[in-house]
């Protein structure tokens with residue numbers, strides 16, 4: 001451990017700096033694994049998709065989650081919202097422990113925690129009209145009359161920038177990708193949630209529409225005091241929307257901290273490599289800096305390396321990296337890194 005690094009309190013204690021406020025969401029030691037089976041249902045292995053993830057999210061905060069494909073971002077999201085029951089660990093949301101809740105209890109929680117997916121057409125029933133799609137959660141969770149629901153649907157359409165008279169009777173396939181994602185967002189905010197998990201929610205949209213939908217998400221965040229878990233491949237998008245960022249590598253958090261700090265001075269060699277892998281435009285010369293390819297292939301989550309899971313790809317790795325799993329360590333007030341040899345601060 002470097003002299004400026006301070007070990008973080010053991011998992012289960014306060015992982016992020018919360019300034020005495022109650023976190024909206026506390027995830028502790030979350031583990032999700034999938035058993036793989038061959039012919040005859042014989043167990044062939046275990047996919048270690050999420051391995052001991054812990055963090056806090058504050059009300060109104062946006063936490064970006066980045067990492068290569070297969071690093072466990074979507075699995076983490078599913079285990080938080082209880083689409084899948086995690087193998088172990090805890091998820092505490094608005095003071096309630098979600099793991100082990102009955103389906104009925106989870107349904108109630110979903111009024112306050114919603115998910116927006118990458119493919120809006122996949123998440124909207126193609127046979128339903130837009131008004132029915134948005135009214136569905138109101139029907140299930142409130143005792144509104146038909147007229148009240150219709151008024152609320154129009155209000156929600158206005159909120160997401162779609163003219164009610166034009167869009168309420170359309171079916172999803174009569175919408176563009178951006179319009180369909182706006183409808184998915186209207187449905188997600190219908191019950192006034194405190195948290196929306198966006199899983200690549202703007203990734204399938206072209207650049208201009210993506211910017212518009214990001215503006216909408218930011219507007220809703222301010223107007224409705226929403227918190228977001230914002231999962232995306234696109235590092236520039238994550239930088240734009242997030243307060244803090246979690247960098248995932250092979251099911252674990254490699255680095256966690258304020259987004260400006262992590263992007264300006266990543267301390268984990270994996271975060272550095274991930275950030276170097278995107279082209280950056282030099283504003284003065286107008287020339288794009290050549291991206292540097294990430295070193296090697298990510299190891300298989302079926303058989304992750306011992307010790308540090310990044311060590312087989314890491315130029316800084318030494319013997320200890322194969323023997324001891326690095327603990328999450330504070331490198332500044334709110335910035336933590338899981339590495340035996342973190343990069344020096346600039």
Ligand SMILES: Nc1ncnc2c1ncn2[C@@H]1O[C@H](COP(=O)(O)OP(=O)(O)OP(=O)(O)O)[C@@H](O)[C@H]1O
Pocket residue numbers: 034035047048049067068069070071072073074075076233301
């Ligand atoms: N139901 C499942 N059964 C078996 N393995 C799974 C299952 N779901 C996910 N995995 C595996 O778990 C690992 C993590 O997958 P996950 O989709 O969470 O990663 P991701 O970071 O979201 O990737 P992407 O950015 O491509 O969406 C991968 O190796 C994936 O193949």
